[in-house]
Amino acid sequence: MSEPLFGKIALIGIGLIGGSIALEARKRGLAKHIVAATRSAETAALANKLKLADHCGTDLAEACRDADLVIVCTPVGACGPATKAIASALKPGCIVSDVGSVKQTVIADMAPHIPEGVHFVPAHPVAGTENSGPEAALLDLFQGRWCILTPLPDSDADAVAKLEAFWKGLGSQVERIDAKDHDRILAITSHLPHLIAYTIVGTADDLGGHLNSEVLKFAAGGFRDFTRIAASDPTMWRDVFMNNREAVLEVLQRFQEDLFYLQRAIRWGEGDKLFDLFTRTREIRRALIHLHQA
Amino acid sequence: MSEPLFGKIALIGIGLIGGSIALEARKRGLAKHIVAATRSAETAALANKLKLADHCGTDLAEACRDADLVIVCTPVGACGPATKAIASALKPGCIVSDVGSVKQTVIADMAPHIPEGVHFVPAHPVAGTENSGPEAALLDLFQGRWCILTPLPDSDADAVAKLEAFWKGLGSQVERIDAKDHDRILAITSHLPHLIAYTIVGTADDLGGHLNSEVLKFAAGGFRDFTRIAASDPTMWRDVFMNNREAVLEVLQRFQEDLFYLQRAIRWGEGDKLFDLFTRTREIRRALIHLHQA
Ligand SMILES: NC(=O)c1ccc[n+]([C@@H]2O[C@H](COP(=O)([O-])OP(=O)(O)OC[C@H]3O[C@@H](n4cnc5c(N)ncnc54)[C@H](OP(=O)(O)O)[C@@H]3O)[C@@H](O)[C@H]2O)c1
Ligand SMILES: NC(=O)c1ccc[n+]([C@@H]2O[C@H](COP(=O)([O-])OP(=O)(O)OC[C@H]3O[C@@H](n4cnc5c(N)ncnc54)[C@H](OP(=O)(O)O)[C@@H]3O)[C@@H](O)[C@H]2O)c1
Numbered sequence: 058m059s060e061p062l063f064g065k066i067a068l069i070g071i072g073l074i075g076g077s078i079a080l081e082a083r084k085r086g087l088a089k090h091i092v093a094a095t096r097s098a099e100t101a102a103l104a105n106k107l108k109l110a111d112h113c114g115t116d117l118a119e120a121c122r123d124a125d126l127v128i129v130c131t132p133v134g135a136c137g138p139a140t141k142a143i144a145s146a147l148k149p150g151c152i153v154s155d156v157g158s159v160k161q162t163v164i165a166d167m168a169p170h171i172p173e174g175v176h177f178v179p180a181h182p183v184a185g186t187e188n189s190g191p192e193a194a195l196l197d198l199f200q201g202r203w204c205i206l207t208p209l210p211d212s213d214a215d216a217v218a219k220l221e222a223f224w225k226g227l228g229s230q231v232e233r234i235d236a237k238d239h240d241r242i243l244a245i246t247s248h249l250p251h252l253i254a255y256t257i258v259g260t261a262d263d264l265g266g267h268l269n270s271e272v273l274k275f276a277a278g279g280f281r282d283f284t285r286i287a288a289s290d291p292t293m294w295r296d297v298f299m300n301n302r303e304a305v306l307e308v309l310q311r312f313q314e315d316l317f318y319l320q321r322a323i324r325w326g327e328g329d330k331l332f333d334l335f336t337r338t339r340e341i342r343r344a345l346i347h348l349h350q351a
Numbered sequence: 352m353s354e355p356l357f358g359k360i361a362l363i364g365i366g367l368i369g370g371s372i373a374l375e376a377r378k379r380g381l382a383k384h385i386v387a388a389t390r391s392a393e394t395a396a397l398a399n400k401l402k403l404a405d406h407c408g409t410d411l412a413e414a415c416r417d418a419d420l421v422i423v424c425t426p427v428g429a430c431g432p433a434t435k436a437i438a439s440a441l442k443p444g445c446i447v448s449d450v451g452s453v454k455q456t457v458i459a460d461m462a463p464h465i466p467e468g469v470h471f472v473p474a475h476p477v478a479g480t481e482n483s484g485p486e487a488a489l490l491d492l493f494q495g496r497w498c499i500l501t502p503l504p505d506s507d508a509d510a511v512a513k514l515e516a517f518w519k520g521l522g523s524q525v526e527r528i529d530a531k532d533h534d535r536i537l538a539i540t541s542h543l544p545h546l547i548a549y550t551i552v553g554t555a556d557d558l559g560g561h562l563n564s565e566v567l568k569f570a571a572g573g574f575r576d577f578t579r580i581a582a583s584d585p586t587m588w589r590d591v592f593m594n595n596r597e598a599v600l601e602v603l604q605r606f607q608e609d610l611f612y613l614q615r616a617i618r619w620g621e622g623d624k625l626f627d628l629f630t631r632t633r634e635i636r637r638a639l640i641h642l643h644q645a
Contacts, residue, residue, distance in 0.1 A: 258635050276540050299622045311558070
């Protein structure tokens with residue numbers, strides 16, 4: 058068997074994403090050692106019990122000592138502080154990356170703490186479930202899904218190539234795009250759908266009185282899917298909305314306009330307008346299936 | 352084996368729902384004969400090729416002759432005209448029902464055409480997929496799902512009981528509720544989620560320029576689910592919105608208010624408000640799982 062891509066990998070945060078990276082990297086033999094560190098002793102104990110990494114502790118800096126690749130897998134809002142905490146332990150030539158669902162603010166938060174001689178290459182695997190914590194970690198989570206790299210203009214080319222090889226090794230397809238484009242694309246494909254799902258489940262819950270239990274009881278196809286999405290981790294998603302504010306507000310504005318258009322069509326009995334949109338969206342689904350992303 | 356519940360069943364419309372009723376009723380031995388009729392010769396031919404009913408034709412009235420149970424399985428907007436077309440062929444004592452996703456307007460459209468001595472019992476199986484047409488018909492579609500009966504004050508008690516037995520025979524749980532409550536509950540659990548999904552997929556598609564193909568390519572969890580919902584049949588859903596206007600506009604208004612609240616929280620950086628809602632919606636998902644409807 059060929060030499061692993063990395064000697065030692067350190068994962069900072071070991072929930073759904075960090076834990077899945079650990080499982081998959083071990084299975085695919087991408088590193089000799091895989092260590093992790095997390096904030097709480099409880100999560101560390103659970104990660105150790107589940108044998109996600111070789112070892113998981115609570116000293117973030119200690120975990121990064123001698124690491125060739127460090128991936129920060131915390132909620133977006135914790136990426137800056139976590140990087141600050143590990144900075145002094147990073148060895149020259151080490152690659153530091155992350156998995157945050159927002160890229161511009163995470164880059165702004167992490168970059169200032171990266172020492173000279175350490176390579177920073179931001180990334181975002183577009184894969185996940187609504188579950189969180191070490192117990193949510195899964196093999197095959199990244200299989201066939203995209204991982205977006207958003208290198209900085211001065212990112213080291215070899216480091217970018219090596220991180221790309223790593224994500225391909227985990228089963229992903231890799232694409233490099235601009236951090237700003239990333240944030241705009243994800244605002245519409247992921248952040249807005251989550252915001253909408255959270256909203257509608259809340260609205261349904263507020264329809265108090267005798268309807269409330271019936272609403273849950275007869276949860277049909279549509280609503281059921283929304284409750285699943287709206288069960289996603291509150292901390293992660295608060296951080297996403299606080300950190301991708303501009304792009305989310307912009308697509309939200311467009312969405313509101315479009316929804317008012319349909320609202321008006323319903324009010325005035327203009328069925329054709331609905332029919333035309335519904336026909337168009339059906340085609341989009343077919344396009345997605347064609348792209349194997351459905 | 353005991354005598355089947357019905358001698359002859361006639362299904363008017365043989366797509367996802369009509370076709371699934373035919374398959375399941377035959378498998379479970381609920382009728383001696385199951386015939387169907389639909390508008391177009393193409394759909395009839397497909398239904399015959401798939402052997403959904405014993406026979407499918409295009410003469411709606413002819414199919415209903417001597418039937419003990421007739422279920423109108425067309426889009427909501429076609430229920431009235433279809434009932435008018437079959438009225439003269441209905442025998443005394445026959446039960447007429449439907450499967451429409453809206454109940455008040457369907458009742459208003461169908462009831463005037465029901466002859467003296469024929470029993471009208473409206474129903475709505477809360478089960479489905481985003482596919483339509485005869486090829487979408489499935490066994491086990493109704494298994495464990497609710498079927499809501501919305502009998503009229505003067506509905507014949509024996510006829511209601513017999514229809515209830517039929518839906519239980521198809522695997523459903525049955526509940527009787529008021530048509531008005533039905534329409535309000537479904538507006539939030541099914542109609543609004545569909546409207547939102549259609550809207551957001553349209554909004555994403557309109558984000559033209561170079562982002563468009565990327566939007567599809569990186570369709571993450573949230574958006575993927577929405578495109579599936581937004582692939583549902585345009586005619587069926589146009590009819591639903593045109594026929595449940597009041598209830599949909601009312602919940603849409605509430606939803607808009609709730610969404611503006613979150614929009615404002617994002618704009619002003621009030622993460623706590625988001626976190627609180629996201630925590631509450633997570634509980635609702637748990638309640639649903641507890642009710643075995645997730
Ligand atoms: N979930 C998805 O679908 C998905 C998809 C793609 C990318 N992402 C991104 O991946 C990242 C992690 O998400 P996840 O779903 O894996 O979350 P998760 O399951 O909740 O795990 C988060 C991990 O980060 C740790 N952590 C939280 N705050 C910390 C802090 N202040 N310092 C150190 N560690 C901290 C947690 O440790 P403790 O339990 O010890 O506090 C836990 O180990 C987020 O940036 C998210 O945007 C998520
Ligand atoms: N889809 C769901 O998830 C779901 C769930 C519960 C209830 N429902 C309700 O079930 C009903 C049928 O939905 P579906 O999903 O089964 O639809 P579908 O698969 O599109 O099938 C509709 C059937 O009705 C026929 N039809 C349409 N217009 C007609 C007309 N004017 N006269 C006679 N036949 C006509 C169609 O025939 P041709 O092809 O020959 O035109 C087809 O056989 C709707 O009222 C819907 O609200 C749907």
